[in-house]
Amino acid sequence: MSPTPLLMIEDDARLAAMVRDYLAPSGFAVQHAGTGAAGLAKLGASPQGAEQAPQLIVLDLMLPDMDGLDICRRIRSLPGATAHTPILMLTAKGDPMDRVIGLEIGADDYLAKPFEPRELLARVRALLRRHAQSSTSLSTDEGTGSGHPPLHFGSLTIDRDARTVTVQGRSCELTSYQFDLLVTLAERAGRVLTREQIMEAVRGRELEAFDRSIDVHMGRIRAAIEADPKAPKRILTVRGVGYVFARQQD
Template structure:
């Protein structure tokens, strides 16, 4: 699903550059050149996240953030990522204290902005929908807190990274994921699309959790795409 961002920034050139870059990753970015316009746009078409500059022509970003957090209902919960050219750490502290979810100083690398946006959105979703501590699929049990996996009561020998990969698949059961999507879910950043190390790890996970690794029933390969964790199991 396409996610909608609102950038409140008086530097039109920067806003255009950021919008074009984020569009390549599937985001739709709206732009407001001042705080009041941004607040109006936010209420008329609520975004999934606000990218908020600290220095604006009509009011500073701290005041805009305060007003967002005082809005009614779900509007007050919209994630805010603040941008600033200032080096004073007090600005960061105040911004976070009044409700900003993250803070990125200018100048910044577009890839870092993208990574921070994804991280904030991920935390926001997890906060709205508490993570299940245990996942069960037939005789397969995954315990997040203990970081353990068992099949029919027998513990499976997985590395920490393999455990995270299995959880990433299991919590998206029934959804076909590319190798990139799986590794991004684990590491929180994009990796080389041609990195095949994921296949080696999947083979080892299958050896640990499948009754027959050569005829898997839990982790299925979708040729030319990636993997899918089966919803219906033993």
């Protein structure tokens, strides 16, 4: 079985070598790009559908030539399947706002430096599993013609087969993980869910249920679908418990 190709855009060559050596026994082949420009060049040169095209990108926020946030934006604007490649962003431990911004512009997860290689491996596996589950579900529905009917909540429409969200006909941009979170809540409208229940329903999460990144993702979802994200009417917070998707909307 061929190793799963990953791309690590990181200017610390020793760290990249450590990650490559640690992930190799687990079935991953890590390509390394020392600059943002080199990383984007590798992605642009990757043939669509080819085995060597990276299945996940580990992206450092601080690079010598480009800002990691800008690179993330550029990746999400690339044509074809590359734009949907899962992105794990590496951030400095003291910069929580950078993590928030990274998730808002399209990163699927973040990991603060310094990190334990074991945690990196867990996050990589979780992201790849979620991405594979989403792709398999969509291709199965297309092949059998037996998809799920869209979910309608007032002007909000969630198409689970096309994996699109619209409000009053306007497309809402969400990452794959954020879409899965929204569907998890919408399918259980009116039911209060804890963070643990949400993460278990989405699956593929091998990390602590108290990882606050889920709150950042919820904020991004609200920004996309709510008329006023600061006074949400669709996704409501239940203090000390979790979240609930309102049944009655606009």
